[in-house]
Amino acid sequence: MKQEPGFVSERYRKQALFRGIGPDGQQKLATRKVVLIGCGALGCVLADAMVRAGVGHVRIVDRDFVELSNLQRQVLFTEDDVRQHLPKTIAAASRLQTVNSEIRIEPVIADVDFTNILSLVDGADLILDGTDNFEIRYLINDVSLQTGIPWIFTGCTGSAGQMMPVFPGKSACLRCLIPLPPPPGTTETCDTAGVLGPAIGAIASLQAAVALRILSRPGTNLSQPDGVPLTLTIVDVWDGTFRQMDVSTLRERSDCPACHQGERLWLEGSHRSGSTVLCGRNAVQISPPEKLAIRLDELAARLNHLGKVTSNSFLIRLQIEAPAAQDPGAGPIELTLFPDGRAIIKGTEDPAAARTIYSRYVGS
Incomplete structure (x- = not known):
């Protein structure tokens, strides 16, 4: 419904009283x-x-x-x-x-x-x-x-x-x-x-x-x-x-x-990395070159015998023991996979190790 000029809902009344916004500004926000x-x-x-x-x-x-x-x-x-x-x-x-x-x-x-x-x-x-x-x-x-x-x-x-x-x-x-x-x-x-x-x-x-x-x-x-x-x-x-x-x-x-x-290095993709170490997470994100369409339910069934698998309609999470190539004292690796093929591998900050885990459990 079109609002009359100057109309302000009771929800926003005090914000609209502020002179920097006012009733007209509040309507613009909407x-x-x-x-x-x-x-x-x-x-x-x-x-x-x-x-x-x-x-x-x-x-x-x-x-x-x-x-x-x-x-x-x-x-x-x-x-x-x-x-x-x-x-x-x-x-x-x-x-x-x-x-x-x-x-x-x-x-x-x-x-x-x-x-x-x-x-x-x-x-x-x-x-x-x-x-x-x-x-x-x-x-x-x-x-x-x-x-x-x-x-x-x-x-x-x-x-x-x-x-x-x-x-x-x-x-x-x-x-x-x-x-x-x-x-x-x-x-x-x-x-x-x-x-x-x-x-x-x-x-x-x-x-x-x-x-x-x-x-x-x-x-x-x-x-x-x-x-x-x-x-x-x-x-x-x-x-x-x-x-x-x-x-x-x-x-x-x-x-x-x-x-x-007019240089657009990032928009052109020349400065994009395929893996990103995530700040403060002890984790690496892996992004496939092209967006995929993974059937999460089918993949969850295939991974179920490899470790603890939890899933919902948005993602799959697989918890596995750290590969032998890593520090023997390291904790478990947690792989979270999204339908577009993107994954977050938690338990390492080594992009090469993360890519290896991705290839092993998701494919390359």
Whole structure:
């Protein structure tokens, strides 16, 4: 039903009283589509904020499933989700639907890569970064520049987080700021520095506020900064520090090949890896060259005699003893397989060992 100008549901009344949004901005939020890539710690806070704020269509994309170690900081998940081995997007959407049934919440179980990102962001007004690795962030940056859809870069390790909005062609992009991903081992990760729950909440809340500022604006073209501060914001909740770096002229001052020469290395697939070590998980993700269509029930029956098999309509999990080639004292290996052929092998950080396990139990 079409709303009258100025009408605001009681659900959003207090938000609409805020002068930065107002009744008209609240109505605009209801017409917007956000694509959230990553539903881990950052993504949970962002998804919750977008749904409660009344963004009309929230698409949540993630490749992973809920584990016990997630519960310390990933605020949408419960112990029941862990017991049921639920994919994060399914668990998040189920929870959020009970919060706001008036909007569209679309869970997508997918490994975001150069073959599918254009379809995943199709029709989006804004892309939100809820990821935990640079490879996907550079891919988001490429697709933003290619499509003109703005995005907000965010990252968090230890007690510190950083955030920067990107308006393609109008402001600095991720490669203006960091021309290439840091080499492995040269920067802190959640594996080496850990991560503090309040740090996640702080930086994701700032990201959500910028998102609402963009989404509640009048008009259909959101690719202009239009008053949004062009800054890199860095917050450390342990030290109690808050810093902002002006990046408003960085695009013009940089020799960014993505902005000035149209280079799209990640979107073209030339910088994609077939295996990814997952941050803080003692796990490796294996992605087949092409998407498959595996019959999970049939494979579960074939694997049943090899170890402990659990399954649902979204995935199969096989728990086996570590191969003899690994450290004899190592714990069991856990292989989680999705219908598209993607797998997460837990119990190793060696991509070669993970590929061997995949080939042995799934095929090559």
